[in-house]
Amino acid sequence: MMLSDKDLKELALTRQLVTPFDPSNCEGATINLTLDSKIKRYISEKEIILGEKITEDQYEEIDISKTVFHLQPNESVLVRSVEYFRIPDDMAAQVLERYSIKLLGLMISPASYMNPGYEGTMSFIAYNQSPKPIRLTPGIKFAQLAIFKLSSEAEKPYRKQDAKYLGSNEVSISKLHLDKEIQEFLLKKGIGNVSNDTAKELGDFLMNKINKSAQKIAEELRKKFGDPNER
Incomplete structure (x- = not known):
């Protein structure tokens, strides 16, 4: 409203x-x-x-x-x-x-x-x-x-x-x-800032996190409601 x-x-x-x-x-x-x-x-x-x-x-x-x-x-x-x-x-x-x-x-x-x-x-x-x-x-x-x-x-x-x-x-x-995911990437790499040399790696890291999160949610839904392919 x-x-x-x-x-x-x-x-x-x-x-x-x-x-x-x-x-x-x-x-x-x-x-x-x-x-x-x-x-x-x-x-x-x-x-x-x-x-x-x-x-x-x-x-x-x-x-x-x-x-x-x-x-x-x-x-x-x-x-x-x-x-x-x-x-x-x-x-x-x-x-x-x-x-x-x-x-x-x-x-x-x-x-x-x-x-x-x-x-x-x-x-x-x-x-x-x-x-x-x-x-x-x-x-x-x-x-x-x-x-x-x-x-x-x-x-x-x-x-x-x-x-x-x-x-x-x-x-x-x-x-x-300062986004949490970017800070996590920097900590994992042991670097202080993103650069042209590491921008692709950051992108890969973020996309991997997204895919893992999606897979986790899908698995939780399968456990709760069953596999839709088996219906």
């Missing part, structure tokens, strides 16, 4: 769902989110390998309240909301694009999701799909927050997961390398 503006206002005022909260930004079934002044642009010449640790020195931080910044066509940067979120354990959040922003050719991560129990600011990819540069303006309403009520409270809210971004209060870069 998607919450109405009435319920969103009550959550914001009584449970600090969104801080700071301006009631005028809450209409219909969403809360408008505002663009923070800090952004990060990838400046490294290194290619990106999925699973490899990304470091802060691969990015340039820019304060767009002090420096005029135009996002060039086909360029992307990391941005974040001014707002700090506290998602209850029995709810989940979806960040939606603003129609007026989309019509200008500026895409804001269209599938941003917050787990039950998430707390922190939220970072996004801003991508210029238009043929012209777009000047980014801090404080602009750039996205919308929708909240959904779960059928029951989550058994494993975000703080009980890997919680890599819990409490984030800055523009976040990817922490994909």
Whole structure:
């Protein structure tokens, strides 16, 4: 169930769902989110390998309240909301694009999701799909927050997961390398990071884990329900 503006206002005022909260930004079934002044642009010449640790020195931080910044066509940067979120354990959040922003050719991560129990600011990819540069303006309403009520409270809210971004209060870069399976691979190999030389091995390792897990589940189902080929 998607919450109405009435319920969103009550959550914001009584449970600090969104801080700071301006009631005028809450209409219909969403809360408008505002663009923070800090952004990060990838400046490294290194290619990106999925699973490899990304470091802060691969990015340039820019304060767009002090420096005029135009996002060039086909360029992307990391941005974040001014707002700090506290998602209850029995709810989940979806960040939606603003129609007026989309019509200008500026895409804001269209599938941003917050787990039950998430707390922190939220970072996004801003991508210029238009043929012209777009000047980014801090404080602009750039996205919308929708909240959904779960059928029951989550058994494993975000703080009980890997919680890599819990409490984030800055523009976040990817922490994909901290995934449990990737860390398991690095430990097994006795190496500190994924590289071009080990990327294929990582892929093989992950696919092997997936296949083993599928086989285990299939065996458990056979024991419980019998072999379907024998029916």
